[in-house]
Amino acid sequence: MRSLAEINDKISRKHAVVLTVEELKARVVEVGITQTAKEVDVVTTGTFEPMESSGAIINLGHTDPPIKIRRCWLDGVPAYSGFGAVDLYLGATQAAEAADGEESRLSVSEPKTQIVKGGGHVIADLIAGKTVQLRAVGQVTDCYPRANFETTISRETINQFYLFNPRNLYQNFIVGVNGGDRPLFTYLGPLQPRLGNAVYSNPGAISPLFNDPDLQLIGIGTRIFLGGGVGYIAWEGTQHFPLQKRLPNQTPIGPAATLALIGDAKQMNPQWVRGCYFKSYGPSLMLGVGVPLPVLTEAVVANCAVQDRDLVAPIVDFSIPRRVRPTFGLVSYAQLKSGRMAIDGKSVRVAPLASIALSRQVARELKQWIEAGTFTLTEPVAPIPQERSFLPQDRWTEF
Structure with a gap:
């Protein structure tokens, strides 16, 4: 047609x-x-709707002296840092940690109601323009001599900030x-x-x-x-x-x-x-x-x-x-x-x-x-596979 x-x-x-x-x-x-x-x-x-298999890629930019981040927390929520020196992946379902390693609480509306802050809240805060506390621990190397770093970040102070949802x-x-x-x-x-x-x-x-x-x-x-x-x-x-x-x-x-x-x-x-x-x-x-x-x-x-x-x-x-x-x-x-x-x-x-x-x-x-003419459609560059099977994990070892 x-x-x-x-x-x-x-x-x-x-x-x-x-x-x-x-x-x-x-x-x-x-x-x-x-x-x-x-x-x-x-x-x-x-x-x-809730989409828990979601998260954000964040590039912080290099510090002076530089740091190779290997552990990092955003408002107490651990972010994955096992790739680029200042690249992070923040998962939506990752729960915040308190200083003692236990889960921290976002709010307590009733004495028996505990709400855990997580990566989804931090992502939403950054998108809303709020500041987020960052704490990082580095692996000291000759090219990355800094051992730790603390600051606040916002969406305006970081390089890349994009959702990549698996x-x-x-x-x-x-x-x-x-x-x-x-x-x-x-x-x-x-x-x-x-x-x-x-x-x-x-x-x-x-x-x-x-x-x-x-x-x-x-x-x-x-x-x-x-x-x-x-x-x-x-x-x-x-x-x-x-x-x-x-x-x-x-x-x-x-x-x-x-x-x-x-x-x-x-x-x-x-x-x-x-x-x-x-x-x-x-x-x-x-x-x-x-x-x-x-x-x-x-x-x-x-x-x-x-x-x-x-x-x-x-x-x-x-x-x-x-x-x-x-x-x-x-x-x-x-x-x-x-x-x-x-x-x-x-x-x-x-x-x-x-x-x-x-x-x-x-x-x-x-x-x-x-x-309004502000959003046009795109031709896909490749189709989504239609023959994919679902493979469970049936071999397991109990610890």
Whole structure:
């Protein structure tokens, strides 16, 4: 129907017709796939959810005399320093340490509520323009004679500061429940015993990769909305599993494709990058990501027309401490979003981990960028692999 070059030309002239994925779904119901495909040039998708496999690359710049950093803390959070002399990688889930090596606390809202500060909070603080305390220990060499260094840094006083996230944008995920007899504290948040609640993380039909099930519209080099700035798809994500079983509409029935993302954190907006903490589990990072999908053919619209009732996720029992846990079958996202579902005849309350409202807002903001002519689309330089298996670690030694 149209090429990416034609779409970009319309964007540059501010003539492109852009709909959020929810607007497109509504338009398809109104006029059908064929007519919608004729009318629309770009569809915007979005999500705002915890993405713990995230982190930041930071280059501090050299001190005088120079230091070869081998241990480093940012506001008490350890950063990895085992590569360049003043290069750091700060993981979103790394917890802060106090002087005695124990975890330090971000705040205490109640006597029994302890919140651990982590890498996600430090990343969010830097993006927000705040100062961060740095403490470094060096390996003394002839070219790097300095043994230690302390200072404060901000995003304005460091050279490079960019997010490089090994695994974001899961193409579907799981629903967590707890069939045991005690509360469990998980990466989905607290799960109450005896099926007291259920939590799901993917925002469903508005989620980016559900609307491009075969990853035909994106690839390495695709420009995206990342944390309120411009980012790119850098590679397949860790635990990328495109061979997941799929429904006839080609959407996966559980965790499937993932993406590695990269973007300049100095250009990001603190509204879309927020540190968070999961009780008795640890710190993480809430991140807004939006992906534009060019309407090149009618098939693009047909894929984007998928509804929550057409998508399912597995209900997984976290009370069994194994890699492969028992499930209570599949549930549709329409049922999940109703707030309740039935498990073995019991009505269970359900809540999303992703913010549905902010996911919609990501898609709307990306739409505004494209309509304003400030964000054009990119041709991928290589596709995301579609034949990747998932390899577990079954050989282990107990210490």
